[in-house]
Amino acid sequence: MTPGVGPLGATPGADHSTDPYLPAHGNGGYRVLHYDLDLDYRVTTNRLAGKAVVTARAVQSLSRFSLDLGTFRVQGVRVDGRSAKFTHRAGKLRIKPERPVAYGTTFTIDVRYAGTPVPVSGRWGDIGWDELTDGALVASQPNGAPSWFPCDDRPGAKATFLVTLTAPAPYTVVVTGDLVAQRRGSGTRTWVYERNEPTAPYLMSVQIGRYDLVDLGANQRAAVPHRLRAVFAHDFGRQGQMMTVLERLLGPYPFREYVVVVTDDDLDDPIEAQGMAVFGRNHLDGRRTHERLAAHELAHQWFGNSLTVADWRQIWLNEGFATYAEWLWSAESGGPSADVHAARWHAHLATLPRRVVIADPGVDRMFDPTVYKRGALTLHALRTKVGDATFFALLRSWVAEHRHGTVTTDDFREHARRFAPVDGLLTAWLDRPELPALPVFGL
Ligand SMILES: [Zn+2]
Secondary structure: OOOOOOOOOOOOOOOOOOOOOOOOOOOOOOEEEEEEEEEEEEEEOOEEEEEEEEEEEOOOEOOOOOEEOOEEEEEEEEEOOOOOOOEEEEOEEEEEEOEEEEEOOOOEEEEEEEEOOOOEEEEEEEEEEEEOOOOOEEEOOOOOOOOOEEEEEOOOOOOOEEEEEEEEOOOOEEOOOOOEEEEEEEOOEEEEEEEEEEHHHOOOOOEEEEEEEEEEOOOEEEEEEHHHHHHHHOOOOOHHHHHHHHHHHHHHOOOOOOOEEEEEOOOOOOOEOOOEEEEHHHHHHOOOOOOHHHHHHHHHEEEOOEEEEEHHHOOOOHHHHHHHHHHHHHHHOOOOOHHHHHHHHHHHHHHHHHHHHHOOHHHOOOOOOOHHHHHHHHHHHHHHHHHHHHHHHHHHHHHHHOOOEEEEEHHHHHHHHOOOOHHHHHHHHHOOOOOOOOOOOOO
């Protein structure tokens, strides 16, 4: 089925309302301002019932519009309190309000839905709401958000959130946000989390499990299975120091709190969410083997979460920067210097026959390790060229000026240009497939 075509098919807007890499995701004609989600989850039966109230502003007159929503049974849709017609298939909830929404109007879409949450499957495996052995997790990058709530699923479509979630009492529920209320019911607990910073749908997350909540000092906490507390305390023992280092290099941590979740299941890769990172039990081994990943995920709070890519073509702005933070942490914590990491990875990439243009790697390669490593090498090349003082000033002002906004590679080029004539360097590293030589300082 062609996206955007159907009995109630919205005409694809001229406002680039879908993502170039994920054209089935994203919707035109409105901007979401706020999501108010009221969810009830039964762990044993893996059943989710939800009421979503989406507040949006029409950017054109709307006789119909759509939201992204996975395989739930939709029980009813109201627009500004009036019952609306809808169809729901192939991940699109298409809505025809009783009367058109006028251009510029702020309106509400009320969706009631229920069913078994099913992750969005595809080239990256199962993404989104997923069952754990005893609980659930949400890891939505890049396209899993519709697996648990109706949304405009584009990274640049950032909004605020209020999430109320009721789950069986023995379980701890951690949602990406600040806990503002907690209530006890009969056999249940209700948790209310507020996310006031603009947040991309893919960065919203829910973690449900039998977790101990552990204070990591200052603005950090963790949710950890009881039996893993000792090994966690060792492996994440430098979390405070890591936060101090990244704040010194990048500027203030962008959210009120950082929560580390360790699931009692193995996970392929850790994943970032807003003010949160999620690790599997396999990322603990009592030897800090995976500490570089802790630095990577923490760095995503600046690169990816506060500064969010306008669309997925710009993925290196997330992954190249987070990878470079691994090297920065290594240097600061007694490991190899960034120069050593850069030389090693440059030599490795030079042996690969495949070349990737990292400013637009293509959907097949957006999570290719080359994007991560060459992205980091680009930053290292820039740093070598301009020197530490200019490089870190450039980085900190990039973070400060785009705080809680969306960014593109061209924004970064424009920003870098203000500090030094580096257009040629960035073009060679970002836009051409050939791997440039690493610059030598002062040349
Ligand atoms: Zn990453």
